[in-house]
Amino acid sequence: MSLFTLTHTDGSARRGHLTTAHGVIQTPAFMPVGTQGAVKALTAQHLEDVGAEIILGNTYHLYLRPGDELIARRGGLHKFIGWSRPMLTDSGGYQVFSLSDRRKIEELGVHFRSHHDGSAHLLTPEKAVEIQANLGSDIAMVLDECPALPSTPAIIDTSLELTARWARRCRNRFLELKGEGKGHAQFGIVQGGTFPELRQKSAELTVSIGFDGYAIGGLSVGEPNETMYQVVEQTVPFLPVSQARYLMGVGTPIDLVEAVARGIDMFDCVMPTRNARNGQLFTSEGPLNIKNARFAEDDEPVDPACGCYTCRRFSRAYLRHLFMAGEMTGGTLNTLHNLSFYLDTMRRIREAIAFGRFEDFRQSFHRTFTRRALIS
């Protein structure tokens, strides 16, 4: 049975849903990032209030602290963190590769040292699957190598072949564990840098293994936006129409719209939550920086077109005060708003696709969102 059900198409844009072990997710979907078992500054109640249908957990962080085995003994990540809706976990690879001089890659896996205490660890493809099974994730990701961009075709080719061999080992271990009743669904990851023929090769290798869905990885790592859109456009045709497509680590509101236009169904990004804590708030007329002095006496809500708790109840002047005073409450209210903005955007995208008006929506979103680059 396929995880994904495609219900509408509109150009390359797709409307559908994913049926997971913890419920159904409407797509295109945005997943707030709950790195260490919490979306920073929010409670589970806040996430329900803004209508998050799925969140992402970071395997690297949870493996190190409090430990996946401890979480398994608590009944899994859902029970441990009090979140009963679907959860996707990454493989831990991305964070491990970010450790640069504290990690070493070989065929077997990645040796790395914890950023907490320097302790030595080995993350193999099998181990990445086992950790995610301990967490009880609804959608687990394979361990892939994420080479830095820009890079040469030779380096990227070697890397994507390693990623494909790891993907095969991940799938084998996943199917073994599934036979024991552990694990729900697993996505493969397509690499290949910015080279269309290498993206095609990686996609074909990954699809030939056979996963419950496919991610496009290795993007949003500093390359120009147009390059990213182009790579997505060139990769999507090699992915099965009948399965979900997840663009990892993306992105700005415009990126979401542009990637949906190219056939992407799922996203995750720390941008709405991290930027909120830094005072950058997204609005239908573009981002604004709440610490700017011009908001000191501004009685308007962050976004008059937004119906979130923050916008219904508080002014820009109050949010600016909380930011300047360093009050945690400001981080919470800002995060609530930015996530509301992202999740509302996804709702509007889904609605537009269902009614065959996605291109109109896309044009109109661009006009209003980018009219002013930054209100400041």
Next chain:
Amino acid sequence: MSLFTLTHTDGSARRGHLTTAHGVIQTPAFMPVGTQGAVKALTAQHLEDVGAEIILGNTYHLYLRPGDELIARRGGLHKFIGWSRPMLTDSGGYQVFSLSDRRKIEELGVHFRSHHDGSAHLLTPEKAVEIQANLGSDIAMVLDECPALPSTPAIIDTSLELTARWARRCRNRFLELKGEGKGHAQFGIVQGGTFPELRQKSAELTVSIGFDGYAIGGLSVGEPNETMYQVVEQTVPFLPVSQARYLMGVGTPIDLVEAVARGIDMFDCVMPTRNARNGQLFTSEGPLNIKNARFAEDDEPVDPACGCYTCRRFSRAYLRHLFMAGEMTGGTLNTLHNLSFYLDTMRRIREAIAFGRFEDFRQSFHRTFTRRALIS
């Protein structure tokens, strides 16, 4: 018309209510502290959820940032921070006196330098009244001098006489502003250190001016608990039965029970909120320190006898994880619990007094709360 209505007495304990410009508060009442226009780590919704009927705002902080005049232009503190229930503000004096070498007291008032930017300010009794009128507080406090303890009778006597002269000036300015439609109610503050005859003198001087309620100040500054209880017991007889009595800056859950037993109606303290952020959680069986390793695999709620959101949904193991990981969400969930514990304790106190069972409640609270000093 009196602000305070006494509905029940049980020994020296009193049950009643305060009728303010923004609604009725049941007493004995505990006021969470919202220093800079927010109770740290919480939103207004959280405060409503835990049933806070009144919060306290700090004049010193709000005067410096964002400024009382800016808040007045926003429509007052209630509107600015999105809180429609009653609010009490202190005079700013306590924080100014804490600046020690950055302030100088004279008859006119206190000269001080801002802890933000070193700018020079003068806080006079009149100014303290005006700032609080700008904030629109439901209950304003007079500017008093808080001498450090221990001290000599001579020093305390000189200080309480200054406090009484300042109280008269505060009252005069308050009544002037009230004539102009600004300001709602004002409490006087009794000083006198730990000397019964000086407490009596300060109480008589303050009551002779005539306020809408009376606070006992200058306690909970490091003196033994028993001394504090004794001073409260010796001071209360000199306060009018028909008006509310507020013990400033107090205290532990046991302190609240003991002060109610001696006739106190109102409290404020940063303890439940500050300790929450530091991982100390109050329970019906005493405090526990959530960072202790023994909670790493503890699936129980913080307090199985508590019905707050945190206890209904999350385990000690999860709260410990959030604390160890430095997640803000932990601060929010811990604060929600500690405030719930304090406000529930006040509800149980009020219920016990109304049913004439306060002494039973008090004995039983002591037995369960202090059975173990600290679960760790």
